[in-house]
Amino acid sequence: MWFLKAAQEENPVGELNLAMMYETGLGVEQDYEMAAAWYRQSAMKGEAQAQYNLGMLYDNGYGVELNATEAVSWYRKAAEQGMPDAQYNLAISYQEGEGVPKDIKQALKWYTQAAEQDYGKASYNLGTLYYNGDGVKQNYTKAKEWFQRSCEDEELEGCSIYLDLEGAGY
Structure with missing residues (x-):
C-alpha cells in the first residue's frame, strides 16, 4: 500500500519498490508488464x-518484447552511474x-x-581475457591477479579451482 502511494506520488524509489513487488509477486500477483511499467517510470x-x-526484463523478454538493444540502452544508463551489475x-x-x-x-x-x-564474475572474465589475450596483450600475471580477485567474491561458488598459472610455468 505504501509503495503504491509513493509510486502514485511519482517517487522514483516508491516506483522501483512497487515494480520489484510486481516482478517477484511479493504482496501482489506477479505481473511482469506492471513491473516493466513501474520500472520505466x-x-x-x-x-x-x-x-x-528494466534492462533485465528486456534481456529476458519478461513483460516486454525481447530486445537486446533496448536492454543495452538501460544497462548503459545504470552502468554510467557506477552500478557493477549493469x-x-x-x-x-x-x-x-x-x-x-x-x-x-x-x-x-x-x-x-x-x-x-x-x-567477482567481472574479475573472472577479465582474467579470462588476459589469459587468452582477447582484446588485450596476453598477460598471465594479470590473468592470475584477476582470477584470484574473483575468488574473493563470496557469491562465486567453486572459485578455488581457478587456473593454476604458477603450476603451468607462468
Missing part, C-alpha cells in the same frame, strides 16, 4: 536499480555482440569498472 527519473532491472551485463553484451556491435575493448572497459568494485 522510475528509470526515466534516473533510478539506476530500475534502469538495470557494467557486467553491458560488458557481456559487448563481448557477445548482443544489442551492440561486438567490441572487446568496450567489454574490457566495463568488466574493469565492475571488477574494480569487487564484482
Whole structure:
C-alpha cells in the first residue's frame, strides 16, 4: 500500500519498490508488464536499480518484447552511474555482440569498472581475457591477479579451482 502511494506520488524509489513487488509477486500477483511499467517510470527519473532491472526484463523478454538493444540502452544508463551489475551485463553484451556491435575493448572497459568494485564474475572474465589475450596483450600475471580477485567474491561458488598459472610455468 505504501509503495503504491509513493509510486502514485511519482517517487522514483516508491516506483522501483512497487515494480520489484510486481516482478517477484511479493504482496501482489506477479505481473511482469506492471513491473516493466513501474520500472520505466522510475528509470526515466534516473533510478539506476530500475534502469538495470528494466534492462533485465528486456534481456529476458519478461513483460516486454525481447530486445537486446533496448536492454543495452538501460544497462548503459545504470552502468554510467557506477552500478557493477549493469557494467557486467553491458560488458557481456559487448563481448557477445548482443544489442551492440561486438567490441572487446568496450567489454574490457566495463568488466574493469565492475571488477574494480569487487564484482567477482567481472574479475573472472577479465582474467579470462588476459589469459587468452582477447582484446588485450596476453598477460598471465594479470590473468592470475584477476582470477584470484574473483575468488574473493563470496557469491562465486567453486572459485578455488581457478587456473593454476604458477603450476603451468607462468
